[in-house]
Amino acid sequence: xxxxxxxxxxxxxxxxxxxxxxxxxxxxxxxxxxxxxxxxxxxxxxxxxxxxxxxxxxxxxxxxxxxxxxxxxxxxxxxxxxxxxxxxxxxxxxxxxxxxxxxxxxxxxxxxxxxxxxxxxxxxxxxxxxxxxxxxxxxxxxxxxxxxxxxxxxxxxxxxxxxxxx
Numbered sequence: 001x002x003x004x005x006x007x008x009x010x011x012x013x014x015x016x017x018x019x020x021x022x023x024x025x026x027x028x029x030x031x032x033x034x035x036x037x038x039x040x041x042x043x044x045x046x047x048x049x050x051x052x053x054x055x056x057x058x059x060x061x062x063x064x065x066x067x068x069x070x071x072x073x074x075x076x077x078x079x080x081x082x083x084x085x086x087x088x089x090x091x092x093x094x095x096x097x098x099x100x101x102x103x104x105x106x107x108x109x110x111x112x113x114x115x116x117x118x119x120x121x122x123x124x125x126x127x128x129x130x131x132x133x134x135x136x137x138x139x140x141x142x143x144x145x146x147x148x149x150x151x152x153x154x155x156x157x158x159x160x161x162x163x164x165x166x
Contacts, residue, residue: 006035008053017051017058023067025079032076036067044068044085062102062110069101069118071130078105078126080119101131120146127151132160 006021007014022039023046026032031053039046048065051058062083069082084100101119104110105126113119114131121130127150134144146158 003039006033008033008051010053015056018049022046023070025070025072027072027076028074029076032072034070034072034076034079036065036070039067048081050079061104066099069099069120071119071122073122073124073126075124077107077124078103078122079110080104080113080122080126080129081110082118103129117147130157 003020003022005019006017006024008017009015017033018035018037020037020039022036024033024035026034033051033053035049035051036046037049044066045064046067047063048061048070049058050061061079062081064083064085066082066085069080071080073079080101080103082099082101084098086098098116099118100115101113101117102110103113103119103122103126113129117131117133119129119131122128129149131147131149132144133147144160145156146160147154148157
């Protein structure tokens with residue numbers, strides 16, 4: 001499995017934050033890092049952490065989080081992730097059939113957002129939420145639709161084809 005060591009560079013020196021990092025996102029302002037450790041590829045599952053540069057501290061956010069579907073707002077105060085993964089089976093190949101996206105807005109507790117909808121982008125305060133609804137045709141082969149949500153309004157903005165492996 002692909003893992004590495006995560007460092008934060010403050011312009012003067014590099015500080016090791018942790019090892020065993022499978023995936024990470026850095027906020028556009030550079031003040032927040034969202035990262036996953038202890039990832040088990042076959043289960044699409046790891047532990048999500050947030051590193052706050054101003055406090056120089058990490059905190060654990062959630063367990064059983066997928067490495068894909070991580071989103072972090074530009075100011076680092078809102079984030080989204082995928083959990084509650086259910087698997088399907090196609091010709092003896094396991095794939096993700098259903099999942100739930102969770103979102104934390106401005107540091108509040110994460111709440112379920114949508115089932116089978118992956119958040120792919122957030123604006124500050126999650127005023128705009130960009131997401132993809134992925135329909136699995138077979139293992140590692142999918143088709144999806146892209147959406148943007150602003151308040152209670154949602155609009156379809158495109159399509160995507162996705163294929164990949166862990």
